[in-house]
Amino acid sequence: MPVGSVPPKYKVTIDMDLCMLCERCIENCPYGTFRREGSKIQIISRACTGCHRCIAMCPRDAISLEEKPVDYRSHPVWSREAREAIYTQAQSGKIILTGMGNTLDVPQIFDRLLLDACQVTNPSIDPLREPIELRTYIGKKPRKIEIKKTSEGDTDLVTELAPNLKCETPIMIGHMSYGAISLNAQLSMARGASEVGTFMGTGEGGLHKSLYPYQKNMIVQIASGRFGVDIDYLERGAAIEIKIGQGAKPGIGGHLPGEKVDEEVSKTRMIPLYSDAISPAPHHDIYSIEDLSQLVRSLKEATEWKKPVFVKIAAVHNVAAIAAGIARSSADAVVIDGFRGGTGSAPRVFRDHVGIPIEAAIAAVDAKLNEQGIRNEVSVIASGGIRDSADVTKAIALGADSVYIGTAALVSLGCRVCGSCYRGLCPWGIATQREDLTARIDPDIMYKNVSNLIHGWTLEISELMGAAGINSIESLRGNRDRLRGYMLDENILSVLDVKTVGADA
C-alpha cells in the first residue's frame, strides 16, 4: 500500500539576487537537482543527496542547503530514521543498504579521552629543536636478538629479522577497492601515501596497472572473493593483507553490483564485464584459526617469506582472543576495524549495531597480547572512525602501533560524507566509475591533498608528543598513563585501563 512520499531529506534554495545563471550547479549535479527554466534555475530538492558539489562550485555563493526541512512530530523513541526505515521496508520487504559508516549518535570514546602535557617538573620537548621519532615499523619484532663481535670489533646481527614495513608516520591509508572507488581516487591516495613515506591498501579489487609505480607503498588485499589475486599481484605489494572482516559489516561478505564492473574494473578484478562480484561471508578455506594460519603461511610461502602478512578483522566482542590467535598464526600484523568504520555499502542494521568501538578493541587486544607475552609477535593497526591527529595519538596511547584512515583520506579529496556512495554517481569523482565524474579528480593535483593531510596530522602528533615530553613513538605506544578518561564510567575505564581525570599519576 502506498504511504505517500516521505519528506525530502534536504531543501536547496538559490538566492536569485546573487545567481548569475552560469549553470555550473546544473553541470555539477549528476542527480538532476537543477534545471534551467527561462531566467531561473528550477530546483528539485528531493533529488539532492547533500553532497555539496554545487555549493562548492557556485561562483556566487548563491546556494543554500537545509537538512531535514520538514519535521516529523518529535518523539524520543520513534526517531525520523526509525520511521523512515519502516516505510522503506514496508514497501520493499528487503534488507536496507546504506553507504558510509555508522550514523547512530553513539558516544565517541576518543572524545572522552584527554591527553597529557608536561608542566614544570618534566620539561616538554620542542619538535623544532629536538627530533621526535615517528617512524613506525610494522611487523614482527624479535623477542631477543643475538649479536656477535667481529674480529674488527664490529657487531653483527645474528638473529634473522622478519620483514617489516617502514612507515615514516603511524598513519596509513586503509583498503578501498577499485570498483568501490575510482581509479583516480586510488591514484591520488597512492601517490599521496608514497610522497609521505607511508602505505595504502588496494582493497579487494586487484591492482590496476597504473598503480604499479606506487606498488612499493601498497598493501595488497586478499579477501574471500579472491578477486584479482594471482602470484603477480601478491609479489607486487609491499605487504599482503587477509581480510576476514570489516567494522562496518562484521560477519558478512561483500557484493559489488554488476553495474559498477566496467571494462577496467573487470580487467583488474579478473571477472566478466558487468557481473556481480560476490565475496562470501567467510573465506571458504578458513574455518578455524589453524586454517587461517595455513593461509598466512601459504601467502608467505608463495612470496618466499619476503612480505609481511596482515590479518584484518572487525572489532567484535571476542576481538582480543581472536587477535591472540592471529598473533600465533605467523601473521605479522593484526588490523582491527571498529564499528564506526566506513564502507561503500553495508546493511544498515549491521553498520549501526554489530561490533564494538575501536577504542575498547585496541585496549583489549593490547592487554591480551601483553598478558600472553606475544605483543612483539604482531603489530596492531587500528581503524574505523579515525578523524584527526588526536584520535591517532589516543589510539597509539591505547596500544596501537599505527592506524588506517579511510573516510578521512576521501574527505581530503572532497568527499562530503553524504552517504550515497552506493548510487555510483559520486559528484566528487570518488565512489563512481562514470568517466565525466571520475575526471573531476586529477590525481596529479589531488595527491597533494592526501599528502598534505597526512603531513599535517604527523606534525600535530609530534607536537602532542613533544608537549607530553615523549620523543619517540615507541614510548607513546600503550602508554595509557598519558590518557585520562573524562565522563567515562568505571567499567569502560577498566577495559581501557585508563584513570579518570583528576586521578594521581
Next chain:
Amino acid sequence: MMEKTRTIDAKGMHYTPLNKEIRAAVKDGITEIILDHINGQRFIGDGLRGEDVRIIINGVPGGDLCMFMSGPTCIVHANAEHAPGNTMDSGTIYIHGTAGDAVAHSMRGGEVYVRDSIGYRGGIHMKEYKDKCPVVVVGEYARAFLGEYMAGGIIIVLGRGKQPPVDERGVGTGIHGGELYIRGEVPDHLLGIGAEKKPFTEADRQKIRPYIEKYCREFGVDEPELFSDEYVHIGPSSARPFAGKYCWE
C-alpha cells in the same frame, strides 16, 4: 626436447626448504621434478611459475597443493589433502587418489583431475575471466556444498562406481556463473538457492568431452559410458543471486 629431470628426496623435509629446492630446479631449467617420500608437506608448488614444468609427487602432499600456481603440471601418485588448486591461476593437477575439502577453492584457471572422490565444498567460488576457465573433474563422487558461489568454470563429476555421485545438499548454492555436470541423477532438493537444472545438450556434451578424455588418459580408464551417458547440467538461475535481497536507504 630432452626432459631434464631432477629428483628431490623430501624425507623429513620442511615445506619451505622443499619449495626452495623446487624453485631452484625450475630456475636451472629442469622440466621434470620428482619428489620422493612426500609425507604431508603443505604448499608444494605454491606460487610456482613455469609452463613446461612437471612435478611428480610420490607420497601424500599436505594442504594447499599448488596454491596460486601459474603454469606447471603436478601429478600426485597418492591421495591429496584439502584445497589442492586453491586460488590457482593456471596449470594442471592430477591426483591419483582422493582429495580433501575445498578442492580448487577460488580457482581462476587451470585444471584439477581427481581420480576418485573429493570432500566438502569442491570448486567453491571458482571464477572465470576471458580465456581463463577453471575445470575440475572428479572420478567418483563429491560431498556436500559442491560448486557453491561459483562465478565461473566447469565442475564435472563422473560418478564412477558411485551412484548417485552427489547425494548431499547445497549443490551450487549462490552460483552466479559457470556450470556443473554430474553423471546420473541429482534430486532437486539437493540444489542450493540460486542453482537450477538446465538441459544437457549436444553442445554441452562436446564441451565436457575433452576433459573426460584427459581424465581417462591420465588414469588409464576405458569406460565409453562416460561419454554416452546423460549428465545433469546445473547452472545459475540468475547472474545476480543476491540482487533481490536488498533495497537502498
